[in-house]
Amino acid sequence: MATTPLEPPPVELLDKFRGPDFLPLYTTTVSVSGGEARHGRASGEVRSDDGSLALSLRLPPELGGPGGGTNPEQLFAAGYAACFHGALSLLAERLQIPVQDFVVRVNVAFGRDPVDGMFMVTADIRVHLPGLEKRVAEELVRSVERICPYTKLARQGIQSTVALAP
Incomplete structure (x- = not known):
């Protein structure tokens, strides 16, 4: 049984979208x-x-x-790391920056919120880009921060609704 090799998504995903409403892709x-x-x-x-x-x-x-x-923190960290890794891969390909064997590590902490006394989650992302000049690596990571949906979620919040199911 032949299997199709896994491939990354197309770089065209980075093309800008113009439209009045959110366009779900998945x-x-x-x-x-x-x-x-x-x-x-x-x-x-x-x-x-x-x-x-x-x-x-x-x-x-x-x-x-x-x-x-x-636990939920591990699931969130996995999603965040995978998304950031994928966005970095696509952007590096588009910019023709050779990245190999790089690792995105996300540390998520669940703890007490000093504002309301209840709970909050924090995330700390570390990107290891071996063999890349520091200046280029820093610029690439800053650019990925602007396009990674999980980073946007962490910085800007998320549009959500909460309702009782029928």
């Missing part, structure tokens, strides 16, 4: 149920609408749980 739905503890964070079950994502959530020991599963 949409997914993920559901979380409460599991044994009836608490999504502590024992939730995660499922995507297409079935390709199926995970058990577990509260990490640092938050009083047993660990042994993934």
Whole structure:
């Protein structure tokens, strides 16, 4: 059985869009149920609408749980790192900057918000670009910050609605 090799998306994704409204290119739905503890964070079950994502959530020991599963912070860090890595790959290709074996590492922290006393999430992104001149690497990373949707989300917020399902 022959398999098609995996390829990156086309650089044309970086072409500017002009339009009055948001233009969705991909949409997914993920559901979380409460599991044994009836608490999504502590024992939730995660499922995507297409079935390709199926995970058990577990509260990490640092938050009083047993660990042994993934958690929302890891999922967010994975999404952020993958998105930033992909955006950097596309931009480097468009600018004809040779990048090889680079790594994007995202550290996500869940903690207390000093403003309202409740909770907040912080993210720290580190990009390792071996073999690239520092000035070029810094300029590339700054440019990627402007196009990565996760960085926009972290800096500008996200448009969201919350409603009771029928």
